[in-house]
Amino acid sequence: MTSREFFHKFNSTYIWGNILAIVILVLILSIGVRFGLDYYTLHGESIVVPNVIHKQYDDAVDIMDKVGLTIEVTDTGYVKELPADCILEQSPAGGKRVKSTHVIYVTINAASAPSLVIPDIIDNNSLREAQAQLLSMGFKVGEPEYIPGEKDWIYGILVNGKHVQAGDRVPSDAVIVLQVGDGTRQISDTAGLNEPEYEDVEVEEKVPKYDEVEEYVEVPVDENGNEIKDSRGRSGANSSGPSSQSGLPTDPSSVRSKE
Incomplete structure (x- = not known):
């Protein structure tokens, strides 16, 4: 094939028609993807998230529906001063802009304080160890109560003035009072632990009667x-x-x- 024949075939209508069709197809795909993504992602459309903190859950749902947003509960907390089903937290926060399909996640207030299990710390831990463990579990720890015993050793736990044991469940907002040794007795010193108790008995002195006086x-x-x-x-x-x-x-x- 000579070069003249090659260029003659290259300049044919069939070849240029195919090239033109390919270019048009690429342009259509590009435009479709561009506008299709905008439509799918709602490009340029955003909604300001309402602030529903401290509102009742039912009221918060109505507020979100009016602006085109949905709400979902992900967690519960407890604040004694607030009513049950009150919104404690929301994400995203109020005032931010989101798409209409975005879900607003909220934390609501429980009707009562959740309970926690008392760990095995009586006669097992020092004051510092017990406080660290209780705080990490979510307990509120008050000032310790010192009693005779080995210094800083845990001898008991009080909740609302009553003794509790390991495994008991108490409200998470209750204040834990640890009974701690004040150092007046060593742990090996057993003197005085099991001492018998004696009652003070008043002895009445017998006074001889007149008839009993020797004649x-x-x-x-x-x-x-x-x-x-x-x-x-x-x-x-x-x-x-x-x-x-x-x-x-x-x-x-x-x-x-x-x-």
């Missing part, structure tokens, strides 16, 4: 201290009479009259 007889004596005997030679102590029978001392005046 005695007074022996009459004269001025010189000699024992006075009766006419029969018997001692006055052995004489029978009212005074000796009753066991009471003899009246000295009666003795003198006899003399």
Whole structure:
């Protein structure tokens, strides 16, 4: 084939027609992709996100519907001062521009505080370790209460003034009070841990009654201290009479009259 024949075929209408068709097809595809993507992604169209923080969930849904947005709950929290189903957080935040197909994610307020499980820290941890563990779990830890024991050792847990044990569930907003040793006793010192308790008993001193007083007889004596005997030679102590029978001392005046 000579060069003249080659250029003659190259300049034929058939070839140029095919080239033109290919160029037109590429242009159509380019334009279609350009405007098609704009239409699919809603290019140039945006909606300002309403702020629904602290609004009730049902009210927030109505507000989002009016502007063409949807709302979805992703999490719950708890704020004691706010009512249940109140919006606590939203993403994206109010005031930002988004597409109409964008979903607004919200966190709502729970009706009651969630409960948390008390970990096994009693007689197992020091004060610093226990505080770090409780805080990482979401507990609120108050000032410790010091009791006799090894310094900074955990002996108990109080919630609202009551003792709790490992495994008990308590509200997450409750304040945990740790009972901690004040260092007045070493952990190996068992003295005083199991000491028996004694009650103070008042002992009543027994006072002897009059009837229980030992009987005695007074022996009459004269001025010189000699024992006075009766006419029969018997001692006055052995004489029978009212005074000796009753066991009471003899009246000295009666003795003198006899003399």
